Structure formats: C-alpha cells, structure tokens
Amino acid sequence: MSFTFSDxxxxxxxxxxxxxxxxxxxxxxxxxxxxxxxxDCLPVKEIAQCCAEIFADxxxxxxxxxxxxxxxxxxxxxxxxxxxxxxxxxxxGHENVQILSGGSQGLDLLLKAFVNPGDIVLVEDxxxxxxxxxxxxxxxxxxxxxxxxGGFDLEDLEAKIKKYRPKLIYAITTFSNPTGRTHSAANxxxxxxxxxxxxxxxxxxxxxxxxxxxxxxxxALKSFDQTGQVVYVSSFSKTISPGIRAGFALGHEDIxxxxxxxxxxxxxxxxxxxxxxxxRYLQKGYFYPHIEKSIPVYRGRKNxxxxxxxxxxxxxxxxxxxxxxxxxxxxxxxxIDTQELFSEAMARNAAYIQGxxxxxxxxxxxxxxxxxSNESPERIDAGIRVxxxxxxxxxxxxx
Amino acid sequence: MSFTFSDxxxxxxxxxxxxxxxxxxxxxxxxxxxxxxxxDCLPVKEIAQCCAEIFADxxxxxxxxxxxxxxxxxxxxxxxxxxxxxxxxxxxGHENVQILSGGSQGLDLLLKAFVNPGDIVLVEDxxxxxxxxxxxxxxxxxxxxxxxxGGFDLEDLEAKIKKYRPKLIYAITTFSNPTGRTHSAANxxxxxxxxxxxxxxxxxxxxxxxxxxxxxxxxALKSFDQTGQVVYVSSFSKTISPGIRAGFALGHEDIxxxxxxxxxxxxxxxxxxxxxxxxRYLQKGYFYPHIEKSIPVYRGRKNxxxxxxxxxxxxxxxxxxxxxxxxxxxxxxxxIDTQELFSEAMARNAAYIQGxxxxxxxxxxxxxxxxxSNESPERIDAGIRVxxxxxxxxxxxxx
Numbered sequence: 001m002s003f004t005f006s007d008x009x010x011x012x013x014x015x016x017x018x019x020x021x022x023x024x025x026x027x028x029x030x031x032x033x034x035x036x037x038x039x040d041c042l043p044v045k046e047i048a049q050c051c052a053e054i055f056a057d058x059x060x061x062x063x064x065x066x067x068x069x070x071x072x073x074x075x076x077x078x079x080x081x082x083x084x085x086x087x088x089x090x091x092x093g094h095e096n097v098q099i100l101s102g103g104s105q106g107l108d109l110l111l112k113a114f115v116n117p118g119d120i121v122l123v124e125d126x127x128x129x130x131x132x133x134x135x136x137x138x139x140x141x142x143x144x145x146x147x148x149x150g151g152f153d154l155e156d157l158e159a160k161i162k163k164y165r166p167k168l169i170y171a172i173t174t175f176s177n178p179t180g181r182t183h184s185a186a187n188x189x190x191x192x193x194x195x196x197x198x199x200x201x202x203x204x205x206x207x208x209x210x211x212x213x214x215x216x217x218x219x220a221l222k223s224f225d226q227t228g229q230v231v232y233v234s235s236f237s238k239t240i241s242p243g244i245r246a247g248f249a250l251g252h253e254d255i256x257x258x259x260x261x262x263x264x265x266x267x268x269x270x271x272x273x274x275x276x277x278x279x280r281y282l283q284k285g286y287f288y289p290h291i292e293k294s295i296p297v298y299r300g301r302k303n304x305x306x307x308x309x310x311x312x313x314x315x316x317x318x319x320x321x322x323x324x325x326x327x328x329x330x331x332x333x334x335x336i337d338t339q340e341l342f343s344e345a346m347a348r349n350a351a352y353i354q355g356x357x358x359x360x361x362x363x364x365x366x367x368x369x370x371x372x373s374n375e376s377p378e379r380i381d382a383g384i385r386v387x388x389x390x391x392x393x394x395x396x397x398x399x
Numbered sequence: 400m401s402f403t404f405s406d407x408x409x410x411x412x413x414x415x416x417x418x419x420x421x422x423x424x425x426x427x428x429x430x431x432x433x434x435x436x437x438x439d440c441l442p443v444k445e446i447a448q449c450c451a452e453i454f455a456d457x458x459x460x461x462x463x464x465x466x467x468x469x470x471x472x473x474x475x476x477x478x479x480x481x482x483x484x485x486x487x488x489x490x491x492g493h494e495n496v497q498i499l500s501g502g503s504q505g506l507d508l509l510l511k512a513f514v515n516p517g518d519i520v521l522v523e524d525x526x527x528x529x530x531x532x533x534x535x536x537x538x539x540x541x542x543x544x545x546x547x548x549g550g551f552d553l554e555d556l557e558a559k560i561k562k563y564r565p566k567l568i569y570a571i572t573t574f575s576n577p578t579g580r581t582h583s584a585a586n587x588x589x590x591x592x593x594x595x596x597x598x599x600x601x602x603x604x605x606x607x608x609x610x611x612x613x614x615x616x617x618x619a620l621k622s623f624d625q626t627g628q629v630v631y632v633s634s635f636s637k638t639i640s641p642g643i644r645a646g647f648a649l650g651h652e653d654i655x656x657x658x659x660x661x662x663x664x665x666x667x668x669x670x671x672x673x674x675x676x677x678x679r680y681l682q683k684g685y686f687y688p689h690i691e692k693s694i695p696v697y698r699g700r701k702n703x704x705x706x707x708x709x710x711x712x713x714x715x716x717x718x719x720x721x722x723x724x725x726x727x728x729x730x731x732x733x734x735i736d737t738q739e740l741f742s743e744a745m746a747r748n749a750a751y752i753q754g755x756x757x758x759x760x761x762x763x764x765x766x767x768x769x770x771x772s773n774e775s776p777e778r779i780d781a782g783i784r785v786x787x788x789x790x791x792x793x794x795x796x797x798x
Contacts (some may be wrong), residue, residue, distance in 0.1 A: 003600070004566075005657055009512050012660050034466070042464040048454030051672075055447030065441040065640035067433070101500060101666040108665040112536070113408050117516065134664040137511070167403075201402070241464035243671035258404055261411050265533040266507040267500040271670045272642035273450075 008117075008139045024351060030383030032370040033351040035177065035238075035326050038301070039374070041294040042241055043286065050280040051273065064272045070264050071256075072099025072248075073272065076279035080248050083282070087209065088223030089232060095253040098260055101270045103207050103235030103247035108134050109262040110168070110231060113255065114201050115140045120166040124152065126329075126358030126367070128177045128205065131170055140167075144360035149320075151183030154190050161198050168201040169194075173221050174209035175325025178358045178369035182323060185218050192224035200229060201255075207235040207247075208325035210291055213299035215323035228252035236278055238326065239291055244274040302328070304377035305370060305384060312388025314395055319370075326373045329355070331366060332391055335398040338368045341390060350386040407516075407538045423750055429782030431769040432750040434576065434637075434725050437700070438773070440693040441640055442685065449679040450672065463671045469663050470655075471498025471647075472671065475678035479647050482681070486608065487622030488631060494652040497659055500669045502606050502634030502646035507533050508661040509567070509630060512654065513600050514539045519565040523551065525728075525757030525766070527576045527604065530569055539566075543759035548719075550582030553589050560597050567600040568593075572620050573608035574724025577757045577768035581722060584617050591623035599628060600654075606634040606646075607724035609690055612698035614722035627651035635677055637725065638690055643673040701727070703776035704769060704783060711787025713794055718769075725772045728754070730765060731790055734797045737767040740789060749785040 004010075024031050055061045063073075071077070077097040084092055100106045107130070115121065117139035123131065125144025135142045145160055146153035152171070160166070171191065173183045183191070195202040204221040222232040228251070235247035249259055263269070281287060305328055309319050319330045332338065338354040345351065355367025372380055403409075423430050454460045462472075470476070476496040483491055499505045506529070514520065516538035522530065524543025534541045544559055545552035551570070559565070570590065572582045582590070594601040603620040621631040627650070634646035648658055662668070680686065704727055708718050718729045731737065737753040744750065754766025771779055 003651070003653055003657075004513075004598075006511065006513055007515050009657055009661060012657075014656070014660050014663065036466050039461055039465070042461060044454060044457070044460040044464060047464065048451070048460070051450045051454070052447070055443060055450070058443070061443040061447070062438055062441060063642075065443060065446065065642045066438070067435050067636075067641045101670070104664070105666045112405065114403075114405055116406050130664070130667075137661065137664050199403075237466075242466045243462075243464045245666055245668070245670045252402070254402055257413070258402075258408055258411075261413050262408060262536070264413065265503070265529070265536050266665060267504045267644055268529075269644070271500070271644045271673050273672060273676075274670050277672075 008137050012133065012136060028349050029351055030349060030375055030379045031351045032383060033353050034374055035371050036374040037238055037242065038297055041297055043290050046281055046286045047241065047277055050277040053280060054276050064276055068269045068272045070260050070269045072270060073275045073279060076275045079279055079282040084250055088219030089250060092250060096250055096256055098249045098256050099270050099275055100247040100249060101245040101267055102237060103205065103233050104130055106233035106247060106249040107131050107203065107205065109259045110203055111135060111138045112262045113258040115167050120164045122160055122166045122169045123360055124171060124176065125360060126178055126355060126364060127170065128172060129357050132360060142360040149181055151187030152191060158194060161194060161200065166200060168203060170203045170205065171221065172205045174206055174218065175211065175322050178327050179329040180320045180322025180325050180327045182218060188221040189224040192221055192230055195229040196227040202230045204230055204232045206232065207238050210239050211295065211298055212324035213295055213302060222250065231255055240278060240281060246274050246278045298373055300377055301372040301380060304380045305372040308381045308384035312385045314392050317391065326371050328370045328372065330368045330370055333395050334366055335395055336366045336391055338366065341394060345387060345390055348386045348390065350383040352387065407536050411532065411535060427748050428750055429748060429774055429778045430750045431771065431782060432752050433773055434770050435773040436637055436641065437696055440696055442689050445680055445685045446640065446676055449676040452679060453675050463675055467668045467671045469659050469668045471669060472674045472678060475674045478678055478681040483649055487618030488649060491649060495649055495655055497648045497655045498669050498674055499646040499648060500644040500666055501636060502604065502632050503529055505632035505646060505648040506530050506602065506604065508658045509602055510534060510537045511661045512657040514566050519563045521556065521559055521565045521568045522759055523570060523575065524759055525577055525754060525763060526569065527571060528756050531759060541759040548580055550586030551590060557593060560593060560599065565599060567602060569602045569604065570620065571604045573605055573617065574610065574721050577726050578728040579719045579721025579724050579726045581617060587620040588623040591620055591629055594628040595626040601629045603629055603631045605631065606637050609638050610694065610697055611723035612694060612701060621649065630654055639677060639680060644669065645673050645677045697772055699776055700771040700779060703779045704771040707780045707783035711784045713791050716790065725770050727769045727771065729767045729769055732794050733765055734794055735765045735790055737765065740793060744786060744789055747785045747789065749782040751786065
C-alpha cells in the first residue's frame with residue numbers, strides 16, 4: 001500500500017531527535033540527548049493541588065470540562081501579562097496574548113500566518129531543530145545567518161535580508177537551543193531595528209530565559225520593538241512542566257488575531273485543565289520560588305558537565321559556557337563525525353545529539369549538543385568520560 | 400500598522416460561529432447556536448478522581464508532567480483500540496492509533512498530510528463549518544456533493560470524483576453536523592469502494608455516533624475499508640469533555656506516521672494529564688454508564704425540540720428527525736433569509752446558526768442549524784416559539 005502525501009509532508013520522515021528518543025528507554029544509557037527538565041524540578045504537589053481546587057469548585061469544574069475560548073482562559077492571560085514585565089515587555093492587553101499548547105505551537109502558527117511556499121526564513125546557524133522541520137512542512141526554506149557569542153552577525157543578517165527578502169527571522173535570544181548562547185542587548189536592539197526597517201516579522205523564542213544560573217538578565221528583544229514587528233513566544237515547559245503543554249505568544253493584536261484563527265483550525269483551544277491549573281499555580285505564587293529551587297539543581301549539573309568536559313575531552317574540543325538554559329554546544333576536532341560516532345557512543349551507553357541537524361544546511365559534522373538537565377552530576381561525569389575517551393580514540397586512530 | 404499575512408490565512412477572519420459565541424454570554428439568550436454538551440453530562444467527579452489518582456502515584460505523576468511521546472500514552476491507545484470494536488473497526492495495533500488534542504486536530508493534520516494548494520476536497524453539502532475553514536487554510540477548495548437522508552448521492556459523488564480528481568473525501572457518517580443525518584450501511588460500503596477504486600483518502604469523522612437516542616447502530620464506514628484508504632477520526636468531546644481536548648485518529652500505519660510527523664511540528668504531543676485522565680476514566684469503566692446516563696437527557700431535549708418545531712413553526716418549515724447527535728437541521732420557506740433574521744432573533748433572545756455557512760458554496764440562505772443539547776426542555780420550547788413567531792411574521796410580511 002502506498003499513499004500520495006502532500007508535497008510538504010511527503011519528504012518528511014520524523015525528526016532525528018524524536019527517533020533517537022525511542023532508543024533511550026534503557027536506564028543504563030546516560031542521556032545528554034534530550035531537553036527534559038529534571039525529575040526533581042517537576043512541581044507535582046503544587047499542580048496536583050491546583051487541579052484538585054478546580055474540581056472542588058463546581059463552577060470552575062464545569063468551566064474546565066466545557067468548551068473554552070480559542071485565545072485561552074482570561075486569568076492565565078492576565079498572569080502572563082504580569083510575567084512579561086520581568087523581561088521588559090510592557091503595555092500589553094489581553095488582545096496581545098494567545099495561549100498555546102506549548103511554545104512550538106506558536107512557531108507553527110506563526111509560519112502558517114506569514115509564510116507562503118518557497119518563502120525564505122532566516123535563522124541562527126545552528127538553531128532549534130524543530131523549527132527547521134516546521135519550516136519544511138510549509139514548503140518554505142530556512143537559511144542560516146552567522147551567529148556568535150553575542151547574537152547574530154548583524155552584517156551577515158542585513159546582507160541576507162537584502163539579498164533574499166525573507167518573510168521572517170527566527171531567534172532564540174536567551175540560552176539558545178542548541179548553543180546555550182545569549183544575544184546581547186545591543187544585538188537585540190539592532191535586530192528589532194532591522195525588522196522594523198525591512199518590515200519583517202521577527203520571532204523571539206524564549207523558553208529558557210528564566211533558567212539563569214549566573215550573569216545579568218538581558219531585556220527581551222521584544223522590549224526594543226517600536227513597530228509591532230516582533231512576536232515573543234515562550235513556554236512553561238522548562239519552568240513548570242512540559243507534559244501538560246502550556247505556552248504563549250505575545251504580539252501586535254492583528255498578529256495575535258491571525259494566530260487565533262490558525263489555532264481555531266487545529267486544536268480549537270488548549271486544554272482548559274492545563275490552562276486553569278497553570279493560572280492557579282501562578283496566582284498562588286508558586287512560580288518564582290519553584291524556579292529559585294530549580295536553579296541550583298541545574299547550575300550544579302551544568303558545572304559538573306563543564307568540569308567533566310575540561311577533564312575528559314581532547315585538547316582541541318571547544319564548548320560554550322552558557323549562563324543558563326539546558327544545553328552546552330561542543331565542537332570537536334575536524335576528524336570527528338558525530339553522526340558516524342553516535343552508534344558507538346550508544347554502545348558505550350552515552351547519548352547526545354549530532355550537531356549537523358541544527359544547521360539549516362546540514363553542516364557542523366564535528367559538532368554536538370549536550371543536555372545536562374536530566375542526569376545527576378555523577379552520571380554526567382561518567383557519560384562525558386565515555387564520550388571523551390571515544391573522541392580521543394577516534395582522533396588517535398585517524399592522525 | 401499592517402502586516403502581510405500568508406496567502407492562505409490573509410483572507411481568513413475567524414469563523415462565523417466563533418464570532419457568534421461571543422454574543423451568547425447573556426443568560427437570557429436561549430441558544431441553539433453551539434454544540435456544547437449539557438452541563439449535567441460533564442463527569443466532574445470521575446475526571447477529578449482520575450486526576451487525583453495520577454498525582455497520588457509518584458511514578459505516574461512524573462510521567463504526567465514530563466515530556467511524552469507524540470503518538471500518545473500507550474494505555475489510552477489501548478483503550479481506544481477496544482472502543483473501536485464497538486463500531487466494527489477491528490485488527491488495530493498501537494501503530495494504527497494517533498491521539499489528538501480533539502478531533503478537529505485530526506482533520507487539520509490529515510489536510511496537512513495529503514492536500515496541496517489548489518487541490519479539491521469533496522464534502523457533504525452541508526458539512527462541518529470548521530472543516531471548510533481548515534480546507535481554506537491549506538489553500539485547497541471544498542466542493543459539495545449532494546447529500547440526503549442515507550448519505551451521499553453516489554452518482555453525484557462518483558461523477559465529481561471523475562471530473563475533479565479530488566485528493567480526499569470528508570464525511571460525518573453518523574448524526575452529521577449540521578444535519579443530524581446518518582449514512583446507511585450500503586452507502587458507507589459504496590463510499591469505501593469508491594475510495595479504494597479511485598485511490599482517494601476518505602476521512603470518516605464520527606464525534607457524535609455514541610449519542611444514539613433511537614434506531615439501530617450502523618457499523619463505521621472504516622469497517623468496510625479493505626485497502627486502508629479510510630481514516631477514522633473521533634473525539635471524547637461529546638461523550639466525556641470538550642474542554643480537556645481529547646480525540647484520536649485510526650488508520651493505516653503509514654498515514655498515522657505522517658499524522659505523527661505533522662503533530663510533532665505543532666503541539667509535539669497532547670497534554671499527558673488529559674490523555675492519562677481519559678485513559679483511567681475508560682479503564683475504570685466510567686465511559687459506558689456515563690453515556691447511558693447522558694442519552695435520556697439528550698433524548699428528552701431532542702424530543703422537546705421536535706415537538707416545539709411541530710407546534711410553532713409555519714407549515715412549510717421542514718426539519719430532520721435525527722436518531723442521535725446534537726443537531727436538527729431546518730429548512731424554512733424560500734422567503735426566509737436566516738442570516739438576515741439573525742439579529743432580530745437575538746433581539747428576541749433566541750440564537751441559531753444560519754445554514755449557509757455549512758455549504759461549500761454558501762447556498763442554503765433559508766436553512767438553519769438548531770442545537771438542542773445545552774438548553775432545558777422548557778427553554779427549548781420557549782426559544783423555538785420565538786423563532787416560529789419570527790418566521791411566521793416574516794413570511795406574512797413578504798407574501
């Protein structure tokens with residue numbers, strides 16, 4: 001039996017990471033492949049309490065189980081407007097907020113709202129794999145812009161804007177996936193100005209920004225936006241729970257209205273139970289203390305990975321030192337092909353994601369993404385030792 | 400400020416029904432406009448219990464709050480395979496089941512998987528408004544096929560298949576939205592054969608089938624499918640709760656795999672809390688007794704509406720007599736324009752949906768959809784009386 005799928009989806013066979021995740025079931029595998037919150041940083045008791053409260057109040061229980069509005073429950077939009085102030089985004093009304101079933105849904109709906117087949121989208125090189133897939137699902141093309149420690153190479157960005165006339169720009173501004181890098185305030189301001197000058201939509205994706213382990217917070221790129229060209233997308237997946245699927249988009253009301261129309265056509269609205277539980281969680285003041293409790297856990301794991309990388313990796317191995325988030329980005333000797341070595345690493349019970357999948361054009365064969373949030377410091381040390389040995393052996397065999 | 404939206408979404412300004420719903424907040428309005436379950440048919444206590452049990456078990460609680468698999472939790476897929484047997488769909492494995500955030504998401508993902516811009520999709524005339532919108536969002540075109548009491552006019556269906564070479568056919572086979580009609584077994588079998596003969600995908604949408612108030616159940620169209628061309632989409636929105644967003648698609652594993660890829664790119668997976676709560680609800684045997692308790696409620700409301708229509712409507716008013724579901728379809732005198740009369744009906748505190756929005760080509764100016772599930776028999780009687788008087792006055796003034 002064979003079916004004729006749409007031109008957009010026919011060539012897509014599932015993301016590399018999702019396929020890898022299926023291999024990670026065995027407990028002896030030390031996995032740096034995912035992007036999962038630590039088990040100890042999932043607020044079970046508090047979410048349980050919020051759900052119980054919803055069902056204990058007859059009117060709230062009915063509101064939860066009955067159909068809701070596509071834009072999301074008002075009390076959650078209200079809480080999100082308050083949270084946005086923390087990153088410098090002010091002056092929002094409810095008409096500027098769309099609740100999402102996770103941040104990824106915002107990326108999908110923004111592409112649906114703005115992109116035609118064949119359009120160009122500019123991205124950081126490397127960038128979030130899921131975004132690259134979703135761009136392909138709209139028959140559009142992602143083009144990488146040179147990106148360094150402080151954000152986009154602004155010359156390369158403007159040159160590519162002029163040359164390719166992209167529909168939109170996508171940037172993970174704080175503790176990027178996969179590199180852990182953060183765009184400087186000056187770089188953000190310049191991006192907002194370019195978006196305005198060329199009338200481009202700029203998607204600022206910020207799922208990790210609240211997980212800062214050191215250094216000084218930088219205001220959101222959206223806070224530099226004077227003309228409504230920037231849409232800010234974020235999520236509670238890394239701060240509360242990924243499993244219940246809660247995220248949001250903030251932007252100009254005309255854009256939010258289109259996202260709303262797009263969402264009507266897919267899941268109609270997010271789960272009321274998720275939205276109402278998250279709103280209660282925020283209202284009850286659980287959010288900030290929980291993050292404060294999570295940060296030392298993640299900082300400890302990050303530091304364990306940094307130390308292990310210094311201790312076990314060959315001298316030419318370079319890696320980022322992120323001030324927060326979930327990922328460290330590694331660049332190995334040019335002789336190393338991380339895709340080729342993956343099965344041997346798995347045979348030795350250590351997993352990572354090959355870096356090439358994060359590049360718009362598949363380069364970066366010698367790079368890899370390392371996640372530190374979901375393994376103990378001891379297992380992080382052991383797993384990096386395995387990878388360090390593997391890389392050293394491979395280099396020794398090839399020179 | 401103006402933005403350049405995608406060709407697909409630029410012309411879309413929100414569905415007529417969603418806009419009407421915003422007007423229905425006032426309690427004095429007797430609304431036949433929605434498609435909401437009765438308040439008394441939402442199983443608050445049981446869902447509350449299922450959620451509490453999830454959070455009371457530490458391993459289950461973590462599984463709920465952590466990332467999950469795109470295909471959905473295995474225990475829910477298992478329960479859905481059992482339920483499918485009730486409508487004659489057998490031989491399913493887990494690879495044939497995709498959990499969805501409501502049935503609508505399945506329609507969206509199927510269009511994404513199969514339809515290119517400009518493609519033709521055949522639908523019943525009239526059909527589900529949300530599907531027509533979603534077809535437009537893929538820059539495809541819905542074309543109506545003549546539909547009567549027993550299903551499609553098969554001659555018209557085959558003629559249009561030959562003439563327009565559609566990518567897929569969409570049918571709400573049991574207690575259709577908006578007409579309440581049910582396709583006969585013979586009509587279903589013929590559709591499955593046509594889909595197979597012309598290698599077309601046929602989407603069987605069945606959100607209402609479990610709500611049967613009289614007559615004999617008909618096996619699913621999918622049960623007549625010999626070649627894997629039929630995808631069965633259903634939902635727990637009308638039987639458990641629409642607010643928590645739970646639905647599913649059943650089909651050939653190659654199709655389910657593509658839906659899975661599409662879903663990865665939008666909400667990654669449905670809320671674990673929703674999926675695990677619904678699975679527990681089914682496992683604990685709450686499903687069938689709850690439906691048995693709901694059916695007399697809905698039957699009573701449907702009968703109240705049928706009686707009121709007979710009593711208050713002008714003689715030339717025709718209406719369907721569905722054996723189940725949530726809707727009665729009305730066809731008024733040709734002088735009546737239900738869109739034009741809507742504001743006067745609202746001024747008299749009664750609401751419905753104009754029928755023209757359910758036709759692919761906007762015909763049916765004298766038709767309307769009446770929902771009976773969410774008003775008491777007394778209010779149904781009062782509301783239909785208002786509409787009957789309005790129609791009679793309008794006809795008297797125009798002849």
